[in-house]
Amino acid sequence: MQDTFKHAEACWQCGTPAEQDLFCRYCNSLQPPDLDYFRFFGLEPRLKLDPEDLQQRYYKLSRLLHPDRYTRKTSREREYSLEATAILNDAYRTLRDPIARAEYVLKREGFENVEPRSKNVDLELLEEVFELNMALEELRAGDESARPQLEVARDKFLAMRSEIDRDLQDLFEEYDATRSREILEKIRRLLDRRRYVQNLVAEVDRELSN
Amino acid sequence: MSVVQIDFGKRKRARVVGIDLGTTNSLVAYMETPPPKVIPTPEEGKLVPSIVSYTREGKIVVGEEARRRLITEPERTVYSVKRLMGRGIADVQDELKLFPFQIAEGSESVIRLKLGERTFTPPEISAFILRQLKQNAEAHLGEPVEQAVITVPAYFNDAQRQATKDAGRIAGLDVLRLVNEPTAAALAYGLDKRHDGVVAVYDLGGGTFDISILRLHEGIFEVMATNGDTHLGGDDIDNLLLRIALEDIESEWGRDLSGDNSAVQQLRRAVVKAKEELSYALKTVIDFEYEGRRYQRELTRELFEKLITPFVDRTLGPCRDCLADAGVRPEEIDEVVLVGGSTRIPLVRQAVENLFRTRPHTELNPEEVVALGAAVQAAILAGSVEDKLLLDVTPLSLGIETMGGVVSKLIPRNSTIPASATEHFTTAVDGQTNVLIHVVQGERELAKDCRSLARFELKGIEPMPAGMPRIEVRFLIDANGILNVTAKDLRTGKEQQVEVKPSYGLTDDQVEKMIEESIEMAEEDFRQRQVREARVEADTILHAVEKAKQDEAYEALSEEEKQRIEEAINQLVVAYHGDDHVLIRTKIEELNNVTMKLAEAMMNAAVSKALKGTKL
Numbered sequence: 001m002q003d004t005f006k007h008a009e010a011c012w013q014c015g016t017p018a019e020q021d022l023f024c025r026y027c028n029s030l031q032p033p034d035l036d037y038f039r040f041f042g043l044e045p046r047l048k049l050d051p052e053d054l055q056q057r058y059y060k061l062s063r064l065l066h067p068d069r070y071t072r073k074t075s076r077e078r079e080y081s082l083e084a085t086a087i088l089n090d091a092y093r094t095l096r097d098p099i100a101r102a103e104y105v106l107k108r109e110g111f112e113n114v115e116p117r118s119k120n121v122d123l124e125l126l127e128e129v130f131e132l133n134m135a136l137e138e139l140r141a142g143d144e145s146a147r148p149q150l151e152v153a154r155d156k157f158l159a160m161r162s163e164i165d166r167d168l169q170d171l172f173e174e175y176d177a178t179r180s181r182e183i184l185e186k187i188r189r190l191l192d193r194r195r196y197v198q199n200l201v202a203e204v205d206r207e208l209s210n
Numbered sequence: 211m212s213v214v215q216i217d218f219g220k221r222k223r224a225r226v227v228g229i230d231l232g233t234t235n236s237l238v239a240y241m242e243t244p245p246p247k248v249i250p251t252p253e254e255g256k257l258v259p260s261i262v263s264y265t266r267e268g269k270i271v272v273g274e275e276a277r278r279r280l281i282t283e284p285e286r287t288v289y290s291v292k293r294l295m296g297r298g299i300a301d302v303q304d305e306l307k308l309f310p311f312q313i314a315e316g317s318e319s320v321i322r323l324k325l326g327e328r329t330f331t332p333p334e335i336s337a338f339i340l341r342q343l344k345q346n347a348e349a350h351l352g353e354p355v356e357q358a359v360i361t362v363p364a365y366f367n368d369a370q371r372q373a374t375k376d377a378g379r380i381a382g383l384d385v386l387r388l389v390n391e392p393t394a395a396a397l398a399y400g401l402d403k404r405h406d407g408v409v410a411v412y413d414l415g416g417g418t419f420d421i422s423i424l425r426l427h428e429g430i431f432e433v434m435a436t437n438g439d440t441h442l443g444g445d446d447i448d449n450l451l452l453r454i455a456l457e458d459i460e461s462e463w464g465r466d467l468s469g470d471n472s473a474v475q476q477l478r479r480a481v482v483k484a485k486e487e488l489s490y491a492l493k494t495v496i497d498f499e500y501e502g503r504r505y506q507r508e509l510t511r512e513l514f515e516k517l518i519t520p521f522v523d524r525t526l527g528p529c530r531d532c533l534a535d536a537g538v539r540p541e542e543i544d545e546v547v548l549v550g551g552s553t554r555i556p557l558v559r560q561a562v563e564n565l566f567r568t569r570p571h572t573e574l575n576p577e578e579v580v581a582l583g584a585a586v587q588a589a590i591l592a593g594s595v596e597d598k599l600l601l602d603v604t605p606l607s608l609g610i611e612t613m614g615g616v617v618s619k620l621i622p623r624n625s626t627i628p629a630s631a632t633e634h635f636t637t638a639v640d641g642q643t644n645v646l647i648h649v650v651q652g653e654r655e656l657a658k659d660c661r662s663l664a665r666f667e668l669k670g671i672e673p674m675p676a677g678m679p680r681i682e683v684r685f686l687i688d689a690n691g692i693l694n695v696t697a698k699d700l701r702t703g704k705e706q707q708v709e710v711k712p713s714y715g716l717t718d719d720q721v722e723k724m725i726e727e728s729i730e731m732a733e734e735d736f737r738q739r740q741v742r743e744a745r746v747e748a749d750t751i752l753h754a755v756e757k758a759k760q761d762e763a764y765e766a767l768s769e770e771e772k773q774r775i776e777e778a779i780n781q782l783v784v785a786y787h788g789d790d791h792v793l794i795r796t797k798i799e800e801l802n803n804v805t806m807k808l809a810e811a812m813m814n815a816a817v818s819k820a821l822k823g824t825k826l
């Protein structure tokens with residue numbers, strides 16, 4: 001995990017022992033940011049989040065931290081404001097999207113290679129993918145009759161994705177209730193498959209729009 | 211080089227102005243209390259044409275005066291330079307066909323424009339415009355202006371933003387923030403609006419097109435998505451009409467005028483006038499006279515609209531993509547704001563209305579709204595507006611080149627800025643001490659199809675077996691949309707030096723040098739003004755002292771004191787005829803000092819005279 005900025009032991013300005021706060025409780029100066037996305041938002045690390053609540057917290061923190069509010073402050077506070085707002089925005093981008101959020105929790109729990117860049121074939125989808133590739137080749141070769149077939153395939157993969165999303169929702173709830181590593185393992189496999197299906201949909205879309 | 215000392219001790223809150231540095235026109239605005247106001251030019255206009263001319267006497271002229279010189283001295287005058295900001299020579303081949311830019315030799319990495327016997331980079335040209343705006347603001351506000359917010363097209367990439375910031379620095383401005391033009395416009399409109407909602411800003415300027423979709427929520431202006439085309443603007447319509455007129459003339463007169471800069475500029479003015487008239491009238495005439503011959507061509511709005519339809523259609527693709535990226539359907543757009551002179555064209559308004567199914571807002575002047583919004587953002591940064599906050603996004607994805615030339619995306623487009631990403635790097639060969647990183651911006655899969663931003667080297671890695679070093683690199687896009695890179699060796703915890711070489715841009719050293727040169731060129735003007743002002747002050751004091759010499763208090767002074775005064779007067783008169791304003795002021799000060807006692811004596815005499823007449 002990134003560790004460019006460690007949370008300070010004491011306030012850089014006045015030396016007051018730090019708590020996990022954005023500002024020093026004594027002199028009110030901005031402290032170096034916490035790098036954990038959930039802690040940054042003052043949230044428990046959960047896979048299900050209330051998007052409304054997250055948005056409200058995001059706006060509130062933006063008002064407190066944004067560089068626009070620090071142009072007349074010391075260079076150190078300006079730097080912390082920039083760092084903190086960058087992390088706030090990264091965190092919000094990640095946490096408001098259920099998939100990115102789940103990937104983040106996996107990384108946070110020590111799972112490696114959460115976003116593999118290879119395109120390993122999902123064995124359970126082998127047959128569908130084979131048919132799909134045939135149709136793609138035909139279309140690329142100028143055979144327009146492959147188009148309807150691709151559209152059918154696209155719908156099928158989209159349905160598959162919806163099913164995966166439903167399963168994920170259930171697993172998210174289960175994980176929040178149990179904190180079981182086994183569930184995370186299942187989530188991870190499902191995310192891999194989702195990414196794979198997603199790539200297929202994107203590929204078909206690209207060909208269909210050409 | 212002389213340094214002018216100005217006492218800022220009395221300054222309460224630094225003045226921050228908002229500047230719209232446009233392709234065709236530029237404006238400066240400020241806000242004391244709402245609403246913001248555009249600062250007038252010395253000629254009482256509001257727009258400063260973004261035109262710069264270098265005179266045979268080595269002087270720079272900007273704006274209206276430069277516009278006149280476009281016809282008399284086309285080889286020494288340049289317009290639409292914004293199109294070249296932050297771009298390489300290969301990017302601007304299309305531009306070079308349509309605009310009379312004279313590219314100097316040695317423009318491989320940074321474009322240099324030839325104006326007469328000198329060459330200038332686009333940021334230097336822009337700096338002359340900014341300096342003019344700065345002077346206009348100083349004259350109007352009666353105080354020094356050193357901090358500014360400058361607007362840029364939302365779809366500007368890193369290099370174009372950096373070039374704009376460089377221009378600010380060269381002009382002697384501390385650029386507190388670059389703000390996206392459509393976002394600034396939303397801010398100008400949202401100022402007195404209480405209600406929240408989703409707003410689309412359609413910004414069709416002289417050279418660029420932007421579309422942004424924002425969510426307004428209790429004073430927060432959150433950009434949801436932005437899209438655009440930095441190659442599309444009203445200039446393109448002008449060029450189209452110009453081409454048609456040139457062809458017409460060639461067939462009528464049997465003469466090709468396209469190589470004649472002066473004729474082309476006059477014809478361009480004629481077609482622009484016709485274009486503007488068609489926003490109000492249903493037909494007009496392109497009227498052009500040259501060397502005793504006259505060309506007239508009727509142009510109906512109907513034909514005009516037919517001609518520009520492909521051009522208007524080109525703006526609709528980015529609009530649809532922007533809606534998709536924002537996750538918003540057209541009917542969910544509550545309000546549409548129009549920005550840029552080209553949105554006065556009825557066909558453009560109609561197209562926008564059809565797409566968003568909302569009648570666009572036009573209460574604010576589309577040519578002023580960006581500058582007004584910049585002034586609001588300036589007030590936010592100065593701390594005088596506290597309930598508003600802009601949350602803007604980066605228009606293009608940021609990535610690095612990986613094996614096989616494939617781009618690995620680090621920060622996706624439309625991410626709210628500041629935004630960051632952290633990547634780990636290692637070595638591929640035993641004992642390798644350097645790692646080369648190529649940063650690109652764009653949406654394509656291959657690095658060669660994206661915009662090269664910068665290459666940098668991680669240096670001084672301890673020699674180790676391949677794959678052992680762990681270097682953490684943090685990419686941070688700041689609130690201006692500009693990339694900052696820091697690196698750290700995770701084994702030693704040592705910060706790594708990162709030398710980012712911009713692919714298309716100026717190095718820090720080059721900018722420093724330009725700041726100096728620009729000061730030297732501008733100094734003539736500035737110094738002349740200083741000398742003039744010092745002489746006025748000298749006149750005042752010399753006149754006062756001559757008068758005081760008639761007073762009886764003068765007679766009461768010792769010979770030595772009188773001598774000292776005479777000496778000081780002589781020295782001031784000598785300085786007066788020189789051109790060193792610092793010396794003039796020193797001599798004024800000295801004369802002031804030696805006449806202090808005389809002034810006091812005269813004052814006391816006056817007071818006692820006044821008291822005599824008063825009954826106690």
Ligand SMILES: [Zn+2]
Binds near residue numbers: 016028
């Ligand atoms: Zn403190």
